[in-house]
Amino acid sequence: MSLELQQLVLDILDKESEIKDTRTIIFPGESKPATSQDAQLLIQGALNSLLSREIILYSTQEILAYDLSTEGAQLAEQGSHEARVWAVLPLKGQGNGMSIKDLRQAVGDESAKIGQGRAFKSGWIGKEGDNLVKLIPSIVDATREELIEIKNTGTLKAGEKSLAELRKRKLVVQKKLLWFSVQQGLHFSTSIEKPETDLTSEMLATGAWKTSNFKKYNFDADGAPPNGGALHPLLKVREEFRNIFLEMGFAEMATSQYVDSGFWNFDTLFVPQQHPARDLQDTFYISDPVESLPPPREYYEKVKEVHTNGGFGSIGYRAPWQPAESQKLLLRTHTTSCSSRLLRQLATRKGGFKPVKMFSIDRVFRNEAVDATHLAEFHQVEGVVADYGLTLADLIGFMQTFFKKMGISNLRFKPAYNPYTEPSLEIFAFHPQLNKWVEIGNSGMFRPEMLEPMGLPPDVRVHGWGLSLERPTMIRYGINNIRTLVGHKVSIEGVEKSAAVRF
Numbered sequence: 001m002s003l004e005l006q007q008l009v010l011d012i013l014d015k016e017s018e019i020k021d022t023r024t025i026i027f028p029g030e031s032k033p034a035t036s037q038d039a040q041l042l043i044q045g046a047l048n049s050l051l052s053r054e055i056i057l058y059s060t061q062e063i064l065a066y067d068l069s070t071e072g073a074q075l076a077e078q079g080s081h082e083a084r085v086w087a088v089l090p091l092k093g094q095g096n097g098m099s100i101k102d103l104r105q106a107v108g109d110e111s112a113k114i115g116q117g118r119a120f121k122s123g124w125i126g127k128e129g130d131n132l133v134k135l136i137p138s139i140v141d142a143t144r145e146e147l148i149e150i151k152n153t154g155t156l157k158a159g160e161k162s163l164a165e166l167r168k169r170k171l172v173v174q175k176k177l178l179w180f181s182v183q184q185g186l187h188f189s190t191s192i193e194k195p196e197t198d199l200t201s202e203m204l205a206t207g208a209w210k211t212s213n214f215k216k217y218n219f220d221a222d223g224a225p226p227n228g229g230a231l232h233p234l235l236k237v238r239e240e241f242r243n244i245f246l247e248m249g250f251a252e253m254a255t256s257q258y259v260d261s262g263f264w265n266f267d268t269l270f271v272p273q274q275h276p277a278r279d280l281q282d283t284f285y286i287s288d289p290v291e292s293l294p295p296p297r298e299y300y301e302k303v304k305e306v307h308t309n310g311g312f313g314s315i316g317y318r319a320p321w322q323p324a325e326s327q328k329l330l331l332r333t334h335t336t337s338c339s340s341r342l343l344r345q346l347a348t349r350k351g352g353f354k355p356v357k358m359f360s361i362d363r364v365f366r367n368e369a370v371d372a373t374h375l376a377e378f379h380q381v382e383g384v385v386a387d388y389g390l391t392l393a394d395l396i397g398f399m400q401t402f403f404k405k406m407g408i409s410n411l412r413f414k415p416a417y418n419p420y421t422e423p424s425l426e427i428f429a430f431h432p433q434l435n436k437w438v439e440i441g442n443s444g445m446f447r448p449e450m451l452e453p454m455g456l457p458p459d460v461r462v463h464g465w466g467l468s469l470e471r472p473t474m475i476r477y478g479i480n481n482i483r484t485l486v487g488h489k490v491s492i493e494g495v496e497k498s499a500a501v502r503f
């Protein structure tokens with residue numbers, strides 16, 4: 001229809017150079033002009049399309065008009081309430097009149113109620129005893145006539161007063177009527193060419209773009225809403241953890257080294273060089289380059305000494321030291337390598353050691369067989385507190401506050417082993433759906449063998465705790481298979497099930 005209408009408008013404009021009032025347009029196949037508002041809106045659609053190509057110009061004209069309400073439309077059809085009351089009553093002097101009950105039956109409750117009053121006032125009806133009679137043999141139903149006039153013309157010749165009265169009676173409503181005046185535009189032509197909307201590679205290759213007519217870009221049009229752009233669940237949960245740490249007065253530490261040396265990832269943490277976790281099966285070693293730059297000499301010597309011969313009350317591992325182990329390049333297996341760097345910085349900073357609370361949330365890598373609960377790369381959330389005279393009770397207190405802010409208040413701690421902490425505690429929380437205690441993190445007080453070679457004062461205690469970002473994210477979003485978090489969703493039933501019980 002729009003194309004047909006566009007053509008019609010152009011043909012009229014071609015003949016008459018202007019359309020003053022679009023309500024004069026006769027639609028194809030019709031005999032009368034399309035004066036209705038619906039027709040004008042159709043015309044507006046066609047005009048907009050022509051306007052966008054500057055084929056025409058148009059201005060919008062607006063008038064206030066009146067229309068019948070539902071009740072008004074009904075009265076226009078059946079007659080006003082008062083006329084209907086008058087019509088059913090017998091004329092005075094012919095019989096005994098009609099009882100109110102019979103009147104109600106004849107015209108309905110509403111017409112009987114409203115119509116009686118108005119008919120009395122106009123002197124159309126009167127009483128004969130308890131009954132009603134009509135007083136005059138004929139009436140003019142002015143209300144109905146006015147309503148019909150409004151229906152046909154949108155207004156009343158009789159003027160404002162009658163209109164106001166009908167509006168008060170809620171028989172008519174006001175509405176805006178639109179129509180348009182149209183002129184020829186800059187690119188006026190009577191043939192409608194469908195303009196190109198895209199510049200294609202074919203047009204470029206053939207040179208057709210030079211003569212093509214392109215649709216003007218409409219910078220005011222609302223774009224299609226994109227359905228992407230949401231944050232990944234891991235990022236949302238990371239933000240929650242970050243906020244908890246910030247609320248507790250922690251600052252974020254630097255975690256930029258995905259690739260680190262055996263020295264920072266293991267040696268500084270007093271992880272023995274023969275520890276199974278260093279094994280190729282658990283750690284991704286870098287093949288090119290194989291070696292890191294040499295570690296800071298003086299510190300390196302202290303770390304080596306504590307590993308091989310002990311010190312600070314420790315007897316060390318008394319195992320042969322292999323410098324090559326320290327300089328192996330690897331993908332960090334935990335963010336505790338970053339905590340170690342941070343602590344060494346604190347020990348050597350110019351103004352001397354100051355207590356800190358720091359956290360990190362970042363990616364780590366382990367050479368693990370991928371299954372529903374394990375990935376070869378995941379994220380760790382780690383908190384570290386360094387201060388004078390901290391005790392195990394402080395660590396437990398910190399973790400209780402931290403996990404409470406995550407909505408987990410029922411914690412248990414189990415003695416565990418980390419090469420770099422003593423005592424070490426695994427953190428368990430009660431999972432109400434699984435109805436059992438599940439491990440949610442690992443923690444401990446860093447050993448003197450780790451802290452003292454760094455040069456931290458001997459009465460400084462450091463404790464830390466760590467957990468994965470993936471596990472709480474999976475719980476929060478009801479995800480059973482960790483692979484769902486990193487792309488393709490694998491849903492092998494057995495895998496999903498075992499993942500669910502393992503939390």
Ligand SMILES: N[C@@H](Cc1ccccc1)C(=O)O
Nearest residue numbers: 334336442443444464465466
């Ligand atoms: N690095 C430990 C977590 C941890 C951090 C700090 C202290 C103790 C433990 C892990 O990978 O699980």
